[in-house]
Amino acid sequence: MSTGNFQVEQIDHVTLFVPDRYEAAQWYKQVLGLEICREYKKWADEGGPLMISSDSGRTMLAVFEGQSSRLQEADVEQHIAFRVDGVGFLKFVDRIEEMLITDGGNQVSQEDIVDHDLSFSIYFHDPYGNRFEVTTYDYQAVAETLEC
Template sequence: MTVGDGGTLLDIDHVHVFVADCDAARQWYTRILGLAPVPELEFWAREGGPLALSNPARTVTLALFEQAESTHCATVALRVSGADFLAWQRGLVAEPDLAVRRADHAVSWSLYFADPDGNRFEITTYDHAAVAEAVDDN
């Protein structure tokens, strides 16, 4: 028996992300990842709590916690289709001052980058063959 035997985990509700400036981070996450504040949760940020940002479907939610210095080190991996991976690659590499690293993991492809506060992100796809055909390593 495990603690989790009491019920089934449904999904990841949100990921805590620590940032130096919540307003600047909100703008970055909106511009780069297309995430927007969750209207019904904005009161938390007004009361000194986290700012919840999500995609329109509410399948990806980040809780931004403003903290001057952070020693937290984690990577948030976001799964996409092969076609969307290629679109993300085009968009991310076009961003000035955003260092993007692409990796071929034999069964998946990943794009790695970080936000201005050093929080690491990964865009990943398991549509390996489709991306391998389209990738130009020259």
């Protein structure tokens, strides 16, 4: 038994609920580049989660079939944030309008970029009501590009 301190290495996965896991996986692939983790597909085949990831399974979304739920308190809505570098952020927002992503009602566009003074973010919902954020801390590089 180890006598060292316990320390979390990283987030392993976040659970989402959607009506159809495979349909959702296609949406997440198109919008966020997430791929089905083949080594965990057995779980989905047995009624468990469909695991998807953009980094070969180091950090994953566990997609279950069922009702989505949202926690809203003090105008802060539960969401999942994906960090990207500045180039990735700009590529994402360049194609956001063609992907027809909404914020739960209205189509999201480049005008919806939020300047947090230290980072830039854009918020949107998947077709199942789950809220997401794509964010970058490459503030200066993105700020210079957005000013053009």
